[in-house]
Structure formats: structure tokens, C-alpha cells
Amino acid sequence: MLANSYRLRLFAASLLIALLGTLSTAQAKRASQDSGSATTVVIDAGHGGYDRGGIPGQQVAEKDMTLDVAQRLKRVLAAGGYRVVMTRDSDVFVSLGGRVAIANSYPNALFVCIHFNSAKRMGAGGIETYFYSRDSLPLASAIHYFVAGGAPSSNRGVRRRGYYVLRKTNIPAVLVECGFLTNPTEAAYAQTASYRQKLAEEIAAGVHGRNSVTSALTTTRVATGENIPLQPYIDQTKVAKSERPRSKRSHKKSARRKKSSSKPAESKTKAASKDQEG
Template identity: 65%
Template sequence: MISEFRPARRRGLSLGLYFTLVAALSFFSLTKEAQAITGPHTVVLDAGHGGFDRGGIPGQRVAEKPMTLDVAQRVARKLRAGGYHVVMTRDSDVFVPLSVRVAIANGLRDAEFVSIHFNSATRAGANGIETYYYRSDSARLAANIHRQVVGGTGTENRGIRRRGFYVLRRTSIPSVLVECGFLTNPYESSLALQSSYRERLADRITSGIIGQSPPYNRPVVAGLTHVASPIGGGYNDFVSPAPERPSFSHHARSSGRSGRHHSTSSSKKKKSGKSKKKKKSDDN
């Protein structure tokens, strides 16, 4: 009995050690995976609009939603090739509410959120690159991306602006929104339609995310009011945000149910008991 018991005991110990090692390796693998997802090299890429929300303003010839998705997918490929973990708020032509985009970002720790858009205006001559941030811990990321995009594409520098857009105000991680030119501008829309230009935009956005030294930057366009840089270092791209553009008043509400990256609110009130006046305000 003793001679038969000892081998069985050894087999039991061997099996126990085997399962312990398997459990330890599984735990290590899951831990590494969790670190990859929530570590400092995680980037949430938010391609603006999608689905029934084509982006832009009424009557705009070039839709915004396919442009933002294409650039975001290019950035994702470049970041993944560099070892970054990338989460896309949308990876196809679907509508994703702003609240869901924010929830995706807030579900990750130690990550960064980059929302990619193209601009639009009722004035066809409006052109250039704008970058937005809201939280103070997002200013450096905004500056890095902005300088890369402006310096690498040669377009007008419309400055870095602080504004309480929904996806910037409601996220709990560093978050920026970059406007990659005006699709209502004939020249910039023709560039956006070129695959080579969207590839260049993706290169520049990627370089800004990973913190590469920016190329020579063009000064901001005349007429903009400079504000003190919140990050120091001689950055002179920070400007005061312009008033809310009337052409955007039909877009997203503060609930985040629409696909527009920013939100406005409007209310009607009587004036002198006779006329009604629409009030517009930033959703700060």
C-alpha cells in the first residue's frame, strides 16, 4: 500500500503544480493584457459623425463622416504599428451618440482621447487648422498635435482654443479635438479628397500623439487674440475662441445624443411681452 500510495501522491503533487503554473501564467497573461489596455500607451480615436449624421452644414458638397473615419483608421494603423493600444469609438459608417463616445473614453485609465473632425462654415473663404481642448491636462497634447498638423500640411494656423465641447468637457482623460481643414473651402476640400493628403494628416496627428518634435510652425492668422500658454515653453498658438458659429446651432444638444462634437443650447423667451428671441450659448 505504501509503495502504491507514494507514486499516486507524486502524481497528485505534479498535477497540482501543473494547474498552479497554468493559473499563474493565465493570471500573468490577463494582467499584461489589462496593462496593455489601460496603460499609458492607450489612445482612443474618435472619428466624428457617422451613420445618418454626415457632418458639416446643410448643402455641404463633401460629407465629413467618411473623411474623419478614413483619417482615424490611418492613425490607428500607425499607432498600432508603433506598439500603441488603440480603441476606436467607431470603425465603420455607424452613428455613435456623444455620450457613448465619452463612456468609451472614461472606461479606460491612463489613456488619451483624440477626436478627428473637418470644419465647415457658411463663408467659403474660411480655411485652416483649429485644435480644441478643455481640461488643463489636455493642453500639451493639443499643442503637440496642432503644431504637427499645421507645420506638416502647410495650411493656415487658426490656433489652439479652449472650449467646452461635449466630448472634451465630459471625458476624464486628456482629450483634444482637431479640425483638419474646412470642407466648405474649395481648395481644402479638394485636398481632403486626396488619399495622399489624408495620409499626411494621419502622419502628423500620429506624430503629435507620440510627442515628436514639431516642424516649423506658421504663425496664427491675423485678427486672432492670443492668450497665455497654459503649458509655457514659448507656445504662442493659444488663442481666444471665437463666438459660437450660427451655422452650428442645429447640431448636438448637451445630452450628447447627436453626433456633432460640440453642443449648443437654445431657448425661446419673450421680450417686452411681444417678440420672441432665440438665445444661443456655449455648453460650458
């Protein structure tokens, strides 16, 4: 028995050593990536100015929450040695074209759009992260891994969608929906500074881990076929049809609607679309 437990401990120790070896290799790789010229991150706080974001009558203005998280993210990333550019740093309106132009003027940068979700159905909740280009998937997976992992909200997955700001940017671009402001629980979290700080730190962790989270962890916990659908978004929360009318989505200019190839999926997508706003 003694020999067995000794062997077991020896085995556990060698596993640990192997694991540490992998981690230090990843850290070294990351350090070499980040050395030299600092990585630039363009942070895009959703909405602003007359564009409050969210849905009509929404109590908590999305534009205030996105700006606060963006500014916190700026501080966290700057402290981590990143060069940070903000598409807006105050309560002003910036057009989507303007946001994209800023992002594209930094060819080696990363683009992170911060939004909160909204729905007429109060129960709708969760974290979801969007990407469009294949090059953006590692960043989306990493940000989602940390944000969804650190949030009390449900995990709505990483999704591919042709939002204007994702489609028109030439650099890795991710849009993270940090919870539903129309959900009482998630809105309460969002209104606490400590939670917004946590969101910022989780997003920063995703930026930092964008090249190391993609492998083992991602394939098991994030990048499954289930939660990175390349087909149009189909809502799992089964929203009633009565909630369907929702026309104020122009600010997102989703490319999805222009493609009418798959009609059944398209109609489902439309029915579900009020559950997420961007």
C-alpha cells in the same frame, strides 16, 4: 581670420553637441514613458451613420473623411506600438455619450477626436485644435504643432472650448479640425488619400511627442498667448452677419453657450460660430 573661423566652427560644433544631448535626453525620456504597458489611444472619428457632419448641402461628407483619417491613424499608431481603441470603425452613428463612455473606460488612455470644419463662407480655412482640461493642453499643443505645421492650410491656433466630448472625458482629450471641407482647396486636399495619410501621421507624431513638444518649441511656435485663448473663441476671419443663422450645432453641445457671463464676447462668438463646426 583663420583663427576666427576656426573658433566659429568650434562654437557651432559645441552648440550642435549640446542640442543633440538635449534631443537624446528627450528621446530617452519618451522611450522610458512608452516602455512597459503600451499607451492606449482612443480614436474618435467624428459623426457617422445618419450624421454626415458639416453643414447642410455640403458636398464632401465629413463623416467619411474623419473615418478614413481615424483608420489611418489607427494603423500608424498600432505600428508605433500603441494600443488603439476606435469609438467607431465603420459608417455608424455613435452618440456623444457613447463616445465619452468608451474613452472613460480606459483611465490611462489619450482621446483624440478627428473632425473637419465647415462654413458657409467658402474662403474660411485652416487647422484648429481644441482642448478643455489643463491636462489636455500638452497633447493639444503637440498635435496642433505637427498637423498645422504639416498642412498647407492656415494655422487657426489651439483653442480651449467645452465641447461635450472634451468636457466629459476624464483623460487627456483633444479635438482636431483637419481643415474646412467647404473650402475648395482644403476639400481637394482632404479628398486625396496621400493627404489623409499625412494628417494621420502628423496626428500620430503629436501623440508621440506630447511630452516633448511642450517645452521650447511649443512656447515659441504653438503655445503663445495669442493662439491658446482661454477666453471664448473670437474669429479672426471676420464673417459677415448675414451668414449668422446656424442652428445645427446641437451635436457638439458646446458648454460655451451656457455661460452667459461675458456678453460682448458671447455675441462675437455666436457670430463667428458658423466658421467652425467640429
